[in-house]
Every structure is written in structure tokens, then in C-alpha cells.
Amino acid sequence: MEGPKIYGYIYGFPITQTLVNTWIIMVMILVVCAILTKNMQKRPGKAQVIAETIVTVMDSLVGQTMGKDKMKFAPWMLALIMFLAFSNTSGIYGLRSPTADLNCTVGLALMTFFMTQFFGLKSKGLGGYLKGFLEPMPFLLPINIIGEFANPVSLSFRLFGNMLGGGIIMALLYSALAGLYFFPIVLPVPFHFYFDIFSGLLQSFIFTMLSMVFISGAMD
Amino acid sequence: MIGDANIVDFLLQFLGQFDGIDVIKAFSAIGAGTAMIAGVGPGIGQGFAAGKGAEAVGIRPDSQSDIIRTMLLGAAVAETTGIYGLIVALILLFANPFMG
Numbered sequence: 001m002e003g004p005k006i007y008g009y010i011y012g013f014p015i016t017q018t019l020v021n022t023w024i025i026m027v028m029i030l031v032v033c034a035i036l037t038k039n040m041q042k043r044p045g046k047a048q049v050i051a052e053t054i055v056t057v058m059d060s061l062v063g064q065t066m067g068k069d070k071m072k073f074a075p076w077m078l079a080l081i082m083f084l085a086f087s088n089t090s091g092i093y094g095l096r097s098p099t100a101d102l103n104c105t106v107g108l109a110l111m112t113f114f115m116t117q118f119f120g121l122k123s124k125g126l127g128g129y130l131k132g133f134l135e136p137m138p139f140l141l142p143i144n145i146i147g148e149f150a151n152p153v154s155l156s157f158r159l160f161g162n163m164l165g166g167g168i169i170m171a172l173l174y175s176a177l178a179g180l181y182f183f184p185i186v187l188p189v190p191f192h193f194y195f196d197i198f199s200g201l202l203q204s205f206i207f208t209m210l211s212m213v214f215i216s217g218a219m220d
Numbered sequence: 221m222i223g224d225a226n227i228v229d230f231l232l233q234f235l236g237q238f239d240g241i242d243v244i245k246a247f248s249a250i251g252a253g254t255a256m257i258a259g260v261g262p263g264i265g266q267g268f269a270a271g272k273g274a275e276a277v278g279i280r281p282d283s284q285s286d287i288i289r290t291m292l293l294g295a296a297v298a299e300t301t302g303i304y305g306l307i308v309a310l311i312l313l314f315a316n317p318f319m320g
Contacts, residue, residue, distance in 0.1 A: 003314075064286075154300045161303035164310065206296040209289070 066216035088200030109156035120218030166195035258305025265298030
């Protein structure tokens, strides 16, 4: 498993493989959305049923995890889980996963971090927000501040480590099987199933769940 | 007969006959393997979470989906320390800061 390649520079900014693959995945999500929501009617067709199921499941998940009063976060969480699900499973169709790059995961985790702080500040007010750092005891203030900054670190490293570790194990497996005749076709299938599909979907679910828990925990 | 102080000298002398980069590479590989001992903790923690989850499903089968969701969340949080160990090992292997 190599690091993301750099294709070129625009005004000094490197155009990496991660960036290009992210755009490819964005286009794929847009195409899927366009196909699923084309020609919507009162009596839904097959595509519309799939789209409605996804939205309903995500709505109920957000309602259960964050509470009924925070349903406004459901679209953002659905967008997050869709992007993560597509990019974590992109190893199957040959793209290097964008989430196997620390830049991408830190960006996503920082969004959750700033949303946590902003909505905590907004719903509790400045006094309540600052008082939250002094609980349960005032002398725990440094621990609370460190704990607040540890959230994005652990969130981003968890996703990055899982995706990169899976990719490295797959690359080692392929290099070990390279000399054999037909084994490279057969043997990697269960490993792809585990590392790309199962682990990828589980990690995207966990990232979204933890974002929901952090944000709703900061607001209550 | 080699005394206590002489062992260190002997070791340094022994390492001194190799190229410095090779010594760094060898110790980085050992360090990467040692860092992955961190995988023991998440193994124990996730096993605990899965066992308790199975127990809870056995007691209340009707709330299985809630239990599994909570269990996966807890298992993911328990995994964090193991991932830190993995990152240290990956840095030592692929982005070694001691190699200049």
C-alpha cells in the first residue's frame, strides 16, 4: 500500500489521489441520488422505495440517538454516512480509499469537532458552555479541555487506521499470492468482503454514530 | 569476565561495526513489532463487549438491535488504543522520523 500519489500542483496546492478520488466518489453519489429520485410520484416505484427507505432508516436512527428535537441534523448525518460508505468500500472497485489518507479523516473529524463546540455553545449559552468544562470538579478543567481535543484525534485516527490497515493487509496478501496461478482470483474474495465491505461499512456507521453522540451530548 | 559497565560498551562497539542506517532500520522493525502488542488491549475489551452483548441479547431478545448498536459503538471506542499502536507501527515502518 503506497501513500496517495501527487498528480500535479495548482498554485502550489498538490492535487493528490485522495482529492481526485473524493471527486469521483462525489460524482458517484450524485449519480446515485439522481437515479433514485428521478420521476418521483405519489405511488413510489422501485428506485423511490429504496431512496425513501434510506431516508427513513437514517431519520429513525437520528431520532433514537440524538432525540426527536434534533432532527435537523439528519440530512448532514445521512450525507456523512453516504460519503463514508462509498469511500470506505471503494477498494472493491479499484480506487484508493480517500479515508486511508489522514488529511481526509482529520477534515471530517474537525467538522464534527467544530459542530460539537458551536452547537454546544449555541444551545447552552456562553455561561453554560464554559461551566461544562468545570464539571464535575473545577480542578478537572485541564482534563476536560484535553478530553475535548482528544475527540477529533481518536475519531480521525480510528477511521484512518482501520482503512489503511485493511489496505496494507490486502496489499501484502496480493504480493504474497502474486506467483500463484489462479489463487489471486479466489483467495482474496473473503478478505475483500471483510476488509472492504464489512469493516468499511462498520467504520462509516461508527463514525456517524460517534458524531451524533458527541453533538447531542454537547447540546444536552 | 565482562562487568556491568562493560556490557554497554561491548554492545555499542558491536553495533558500531554496522552502518548507522541499518541499525536504525533494524530497531525500527523491532519497535514496530513491539508497538503492535497494543493489540492485546482492544482484543480483551472487544471480547468483553461482545460477551456482555450476547448475554444481554439472551436476556432480552426483543431489544436486539439496540443492544447490537450499543455494543458496536463500545467496541469501536475500545479499539482506539489499538489503532494508536497500529499508527505508531506504521510510522516506524513507512514514515520513519529517525531516518532523516
